[in-house]
Amino acid sequence: MVHRPVPARLPVPAGLGRLLVLTTVFVCAACGLVYELELVALASYLIGDSVTQASVVLSVMVFAMGVGSLLAKRLRARAALGFAAVEAVLALTGGLSAMALYGCFAWYGQTRPALVGFSLVIGVLIGAEVPLLMTLIQRIRRQDAGCAVADLFAADYVGALVGGLAFPFLLLPVLGQLTGALLTGAVNAVAGGALVLWLFRGDLSLRARWTLLTANGLVLVVLAVCSVLTGPFERAARHAVYGADVRVAVHSQVQEVVLTGGGGSGRPLSLFLDGRLRVSGDEPRYHEALVRPAMAGGPHARVLVLGGGDGLAVREVLRHDGVGSVTVVELDPAVVRLARTDPELAALNHRAYRDRRVRVVAGDAFDWLREARGGAGGPYDVVISDLPDPGLTPSTKLYSQEFYGLVARVLAPGGRMAVHGGDPDARPHTFWTVDATVRSVGLRTAPYGVRALPAPHTDRQGWGFLLASRTPVRPLQPDTGPPVRELHGRPGLLPSTLMHPRYAAG
Template structure:
């Protein structure tokens, strides 16, 4: 498959395919409408733009797949490995097009612009409208992700051999020098594309529009390079076909860009139902609210995960907070909890002097304060004068927090299996939390579903113990069918939705999950049910699990 070549003497004329001399059209210098130096510069500029577009396609697939399917490590690994493999295949396949390099490059760029530009929208559509089909199509979105990664990689891989042939047609140089020039333009373009995606395209245009505009830029630059510089290499028919192809691609991308808002609304309705009230993209995540009026329960989704269900959030938050409040509780720290619901339960206890809330997403806090339904659900807890909210990463904030400052720490964070949350369930994180606890302080942690993910849950327990804390586990049941409220991500399918939440109460002393006898009476929790839930959780214990650390996370995605 790979043809051996003898190295050319420096300065000798040698084509990219290793043949010396000037025989054949492919080896003849092309007539350009500009000077040779200008022509080479324009080709290298085209390499720069194509490389930037290619990396944007790659990052777009990773970002959207992570948002839709979770576990960023798995999605990034799949996209990168498949794409790099496909680039090798594309490079080999492009060898057959070198004698028609201009026409081949034009066709590759038009196809790449269409595939890369529409990949995000197609993947989102399949997930939204077919993601709950199950059966044979249960992994349909993942198969489409692999297909787009493969197609995009094949087309990107075909670019370099064709561009090498084109730049050598302008002015001959040794292959090593030509490769160095192309590689430099390619790598700098990749840098610009890699920085433009998170800092420009994603925040200002969004995932779908950003991909469509990138595709349009790709089509314009590829078509202009071939039709402008290498027009003489193309027959009249080839020029007409290339113009028609690029026009069709641009029309498709422009039409999709015009309709993208309507498409997003329809996709949201397909996934979340027709009652989407609020849909916004904060600096951290996508936030959606459904229901909350006309008697319909409120649901809060963060990056596609059902974070709060008005039907049963009370069970979760009462079980999370009240057992930890049995004892001194004048100073309370809530990690996460930007929806204000855990704070609501904390403030039901008398004797609370101060509550510090550390929430990564300031947009969620604003919504919890301003949205009528959500602020009513949290009883306007975040507006209480005793509450102070800080927008920060919980791990970073704890590193600078004063020692022994809090009687109670409530960890109301997303499921540890979500890659971005793994460090917030690590031994190092719990060591920082232990440092801010008063001598008789308690830490309560949501550990995910006990019944369906016992290894994850008991890994949380083992990690807390490794951080020097004593633990007591318990759970609560009673989720409404079809809902996956709380931080875990789960399908809305009733057969697969988790039906419990697991919690771990930790302290320097041996903790006991009990309710404060002088405290408020929870509406869904009693001392007897709490004791029974502790015994039920203990029966699921998985012994001998190692703790999770920053460098060796132990949670399943």
């Protein structure tokens, strides 16, 4: 027996009612995609490896949407009430998801179970929307099922487009993760509740109307209260992650930048980028080992620093006589600005950016090298690659064969490049893949390492570096600073390329 929806009693003409339903589809689709992108973005920030996190969220949500579509069949007899209930729960769950994930990360150190759980619940609720909305459209005006589905999905896809563009260009930069998700939940609740409580109010009993009105009101109150508390919540969560001595916390367009310690805190100055420790009490060991072997190996009048916006690699470069110019290419201007203006960090880098020989370029190192084509103030006697670990997905292209080929173009004859390749003891596959990738562009390499001092927030054992040149090179023991140890290679590894990154296995 075929189920035929009973025509709805509407307060407006059928054409206008149908337009209002499709408008609600548009709004709900935009909100649904924002929830999805917010989960992916926050998981990538908190867990790392954006490819894996996006795959987990998308696969779980698509599966859950299928489950939700099947479960919605039980609600079709009371489609208006079911849709309103689904939207209220979705608004609350999606709106609070960012705050809940950040809380799990800050206080429990575990985010993945919550990520899977929210992806599953939100996916089920989003999947339940389409069958219920299809029933509501058919109740307004009977039409060919194919045409109704086409209209429904057209509004859904256009809404997804708007949500997908609003998230990176409006919600994330203007409101941030937490407030953006809460506002999206509020919009979702208003759209779903208003459609049913006004357009389909004839389908509801007086008790059902008051129940829905109360439920949506409570959802909006909860979201509003949480929005007011986002500031204290972020501060408390940040203290749980970084300790109570957070001095500076900046959300730039690239990442979260946090400075802790220093001053009278009794703790060494620490710099965190997107929750990952980049500068700690033993940073002199790292920067001396990265810079000095390359600088001591020959001429060093022209120096290029890729990354290193904190100014600490530049500090080591400027210690050497004969430096004529230093070009720093840093993706995040906020890090450079902090290195210039924060008293503690500026003192640590010896106010390197006040030196007239230093020039800063804000931009992506890969794009800058590609556009330069060898005319970027080079050729350079020394190139220092002070970039995030190669195991992080956003950094993969900066450890690719294509990237090192661009670097080789700007190296002077006899010039040296120093590369930070990760921890050779904890992640040997990653380190030796960097070595294989550098050698694949025709450079000779001399791998070496330095032991790290024990430090909080990290289980790092040490750092691995590569000194590379077109001619055979060997890292010299520095006169001061930590001793370096020569490392011996792992043969047979293939280079990493843009089309085939090989660091995930590390």
